[in-house]
Amino acid sequence: MSEIALELKHITKSFGEVQVLKDITLTLKKGHILGLVGENGAGKSTMMNVLGGIYQRNGGEIFLNGTEYRPASPKDAGAAGIAFVQQELNLFTNLSVTENLFITDMPRNKLGIVNKREMRRTVEEKLKEVGAEEISPDTIIASLPMGQRQLVEITKSIMADAKIIIFDEPTTSLSNAEKEKLFGIINKMKEQGKSIIFISHILEDVFARTDEIAVLRDGEIISQRKTSEADAATIIKEMVGRELTNIYPTCEKTIGEVVFETKDICQEGRFDKVSLRVREGEIVGIFGLMGAGRTEYLRCIFGLDPMSSGEVIYRGKQIQPVEPENCIKNGMALITENRREEGLLLPKTLRENIVLSSLKAHRKGNGRFFMNAGKERESTAKMTEDLRIKTFDPNEQTAGTLSGGNQQKVVFAKWVLSDPKVFLLDEPTKGVDVGAKYEIYTIIQDLAKQNSAVIMVSSEVEELMGVCDRILVMNNNRFTGELTKNEDYSAEEIMKYAVGGAM
């Protein structure tokens, strides 16, 4: 099995003056899984878009099964047998499963009327193929849970009988069970002789599942080698270009009394009397599989989603009503998992973003209406420096032009400035490259050091074990386990609680 399915030679691509791809040279063998790793902004998405016909390359050659390949549109790529499973789900929530799967290629008669029966039959077959026969082809996507949507997305990629399938961070929104299922499907595809490119931030997965690993950095392929010959330290080094000695920072801090408490939180159809206590200076991790209710819990106690009953208490005082504005007033802060949609004002300057949640504190004197621009600039300068945000001018540069890690730091800066005492962090390092991750962990530790209570939700067990003083495990909208640092931390134990088997 050494036939080459896809070969990229010296691909270059630039936007205006910025050269995003400098030299991409890559080979994908038939029936192999190629893992592609690299920091955010290394050029992975651009490379994929070149392959997918969304962008046109500036230079270099691509050979598909030995013949020159130059896609002019996504349709060309599809016709050539290249399929994509995207990081963000590209499903139309207002259409049915069948319609989503056939959206560009519906079977139809001469009048253009589509053959619904034929479509449904094909979809049923394909769904069975990926082991998702529980999904009805006529269901509207909006009524499917996330995991099932991902399965639909995968089904989509096998619709066209693709020879090469590219998975772009497919596991970010999946529970472990779903993840296993996905890898099962990938292996099955491999057995069928399909070639797969697997892009992921999660090194464990890459090591466990791939035949080869290629590292992409700054628009160049740094290395491509057999997985069996690679080790994590080297790969990480190649990704960031420097050696990371300690991924998780530690610091000296004192953990005090219980300051934050959620009591008997109920939400119609989801939570039934869920409680949680956090001490001063403590970092509490919440682990749970997708759909366990972690994100929903944070959003619920922050007042973003309706809460039918329950109390949110800070320092013995009940926060009432539980609405974002009031929660913030009482010292709470929420960092959501999707910063571009919910965290930042992308077209606005860093200054405007950073002072956003403490606007009232930046009013002039004792006045009620007017803003104090000088004070804003001062705070912004301090924050960019403290959190080491890379920017040429925080008063001019817009948040949309920053890299993922820097954007996340701006979100942190926004909250650090308003000085809350309870931090709710939802996947704070999602989509952030390794270097920036470290800095974000440092920020989190610093917060705890300054006597804040931190609740951190993450899908990466390792990360929680590295950062948190205590880990709570959630399953089916309940807390099912609790582990304390250094005593009983073990990934297997956590997973056991998470799948709910042990209880």
Place this chain on the structure above:
Amino acid sequence: MNTLKKLKSIDAIYWFVAVFFIAALVFVPGFANLAALERLLSQGCVLIILACGVHLTVLNGGVDFTSTALLALTTVVGGSIMSTKGPLGGSAGALILGLLVMVLLGLGFGIINGFSITTFKMPSFIVTMATQMIVNGLAVVYTGGSSVTGMPSAFAKFGKGSIFIFPYLLIVAVGVALVMHIITTKTLFGRQLYAVGTNHKAALISGVSPRKTIFKAYVLSGVCAGIAGIVMLAYMQSGSVNYGATMFNDIMGSIIVGGTSPAGGRGKIANTVMGALLINMIDSVLNILGIPYYFITLIKGLIILVAASIDLIRMDRKVAR
């Protein structure tokens, strides 16, 4: 180099206004005299005030159709209260009451709009369209369709008077624009408004209440419409249910030509004022040149298209989304 950079950073609209104005001064006979300029300035006042109000609603991605209808309702109601033919005989008290009622009417419908949009989550487009019909209907019911005349002399003087070539009405308009400018740029509410307009969810999660902010924007727009009604009444010396009927395009034109993004979150009051002046000047100059009005309509439409296209190109260059 530095001056060039500075010149470049001036928004395009100022250049257009300046170029158009100078060209009109040079080439259009009858334009370059003080009386004509004074007339030009007094014509633009109502548009400036209305555009400033609607500007706020556009900033959060909405729109306010009601403001033009409020122009009709406030002038007939306010006019009938302060009229010398009215029950109060045009006394000073009547004048004050009339002015107050006009602003309150604007405020009231602003509250209704804001409440419906924020509480029932109705799209502003439809809400304000429906309230526009209702407000217009009320104005017609109130007068039976006839005009209201007989403004007290003090009010007439206010409407016709001027300092040098600057009509009193312009001073009101500039005052309103200035207040709006300060509100949008210097105050807490202004910052909240831009934040909500840019990213509704991010604003909510950062403790800025979109509901309160949007509500306030519509209320302010209503108040502006009330004040615009006062200026209109003073300028025309009569109240009519017919006012504002064809103004909406000009209002949106002013805002768009001023570079405000109709998607929300971006745009300056000062530029909208300039936009209003430009639209007004185009109207006037083409009128003086004897261009048929349908060409004026057509040209204004084209200018909106061109201005919006340019704005997008500039944004594309500025922000890589």
Place this chain on the structure above:
Amino acid sequence: MEKVTARAGKTADGKRAKELFMDYGIYVILIAMIVFFTVQKPNFLTIGNILLILRTSSVLGIACVGMFFVLIVAGIDISVSMNMYISAVVGGTFLNNLGMPLPVCFVASCLCGLVIGSINGFFVTKVKIVPFIVTLATYSVARGMALFLTNQQMMFLDNKVMTLASAKFLGISAFVFIFLGVVVIAHIVLTCTQFGRQLYACGNNLQGANKMGINGPRTVFFAYMICGALCGIAGMLSACNLGVINPNFSQGDEFVVISSSVIGGASLFGGKGRVFPGAIIGIVMVQAIINGLTMIGASAYVYTIFRGVIIFLAVMVDSIKFSGEIR
């Protein structure tokens, strides 16, 4: 967003009732209106009058169908009314000055509408200007052109248009058949063709659609083009109906069309709406208000207020369940 599974007991029943009300609130208002008018004037609910309402609705109904296409791709078209005007003028010119047969005139106005629609589509998809602004501008441009072509005067149409206006099959006006025909075709296009489903896809997530290999801009462009073409037909049909094109022809009708479409279930946020029965319900509801008020001999002054209130209520019921961003 995600469906909350209802719990057993009373609350669920209450909730279901509430949801039912919200889903069918428009129908509740429609029925309430019908009952009100029928009580006031029993001949409101006769076959003849219902057919009449349908007939009165048919012209703007066709424009409504066009508006559905645009609303489904999350756009809006303010220029519909002036598009109707200029198309009617073009069609009328073919009829009067060139002496063309009526079908040719319809083709001419349809083409004219199509051109205006294409201009809208071009600026929305290529230049990427917000549709509201583009169509506001083309509104002015089309109006200016139409007034120029007519020299701002009334344009009388040849008498042969009356044959179409009075034509009846089975006692039902030809207009109704044309309207229903357009609705049926549009319904089939939207539900049973790939293009139709792609329209919904583009309205739901345009960027996603592009990535999926749908030619998003082209699809949206076609939506505007179809809307334009249908407006062209509606314009000529209206002109045939009236026998004359006044300078204020169809002025303000864009509001009627948009509000009817929204009442009929299309969303200003795109991706939603069924032409059948939505477009019919929407426009019939608005026209029934006018018909009913005329029948009960209401004062001329209450018409606009009543219409405004009904539109307000209808949209309110529809919006309460909406959970997205406030605009």
Place this chain on the structure above:
Amino acid sequence: MKKEMLRKAFGIAMAGVMAISMVGCGGGGSSSAASETKSSAAPEASAPAEPSSAPSEAASAVESAVSAASEAGTEKSDITIGVSWCAIESQMWAEYQNTIKAECESLGVKYTESVAENDVQKQNQQIEDFISQGVDAIIIAPADGEAVVSAIQECNTANIPVIMANRAAGEGCEVYATISSDNKAMVKREIEYIVSITPEGTKYRCLELVGSLTDVNAIARQEGFEETIAEYPDMFELVSTVPTEWKGDQALAGVQNTFSADDTVNFIFSPSDALLPSIISGLQQLDKYAKVGEEGHVTLVTFVGAADAVSAIREGYVDVVSVQDATNQAKLCVQAAVDAAGGKEAQDYTDAGFEVSTQNVETDYADFTGY
């Protein structure tokens, strides 16, 4: 004459230049979008120049005729009259406009106009722009006589004589001459006339169409009609009042809806001939369009005196039209304007109008064809 053309050309060129300069300023960069729009916007911007060349040619043709006339010996060639129209939406106004144009031409007077689309605010602005333009006299056909007072005051200050066409101005301003007709009185007289020719015992069940409720003239005609029929309760019964906003489709719907509610309606009052074609279309669709005296005839009473209305009377379908003598009014307006500009006194004139009916059309008005 050349100057005039230059001005127009300049106006259009300026708009074009502006549009292009806007693109130029914005699109200096190298982005592909910029060039895309540049190429798209430029032809758009030049678009107005194309169609406008036609009217300016037409205008120049008129002007050359004017100058020819002035060369032929008329001595008033340097007078310019500005005419501010409320709107040219009915045949009467078209007649008015054509007559004034022709009259100006024959007198060798320059003519310039603006149309306000029935928007009173716009009309005020346009009148003020005439002042800036430096015209010698202004003829105003107001959308609302009360609402133009403020603009007329401006004219008074600028010493430009104002002639009111068709409708009088409100109080508080000086008008040189008023050539008007009293809409309300005319409608009243028209209804009286109908009463006088209607046999005793006839019952009229009336549908009244109302023009725009925001238009004072529509209101005047409505009041005239309603007040008069109230005086004859035995003869008239008002079944329905339908607002039309001067729009044909609403008039048509109003007719159909009313007949659907009440088949016995036998009298329609139309406030303008502009609505008549739509009313007739509605009646034809209902098979109610019969001649006077025939079975099922619906009495049609209308206002203005357009050609199609008069011919319909001649054919016997329409009963009565109240005619404003637009031709004569227009001539008087121009005469008054020329007199005023020449410093002479001008006379007010009230056009009483006349009724043309199926009974008198062949006798008294055999030559009258309407306009």
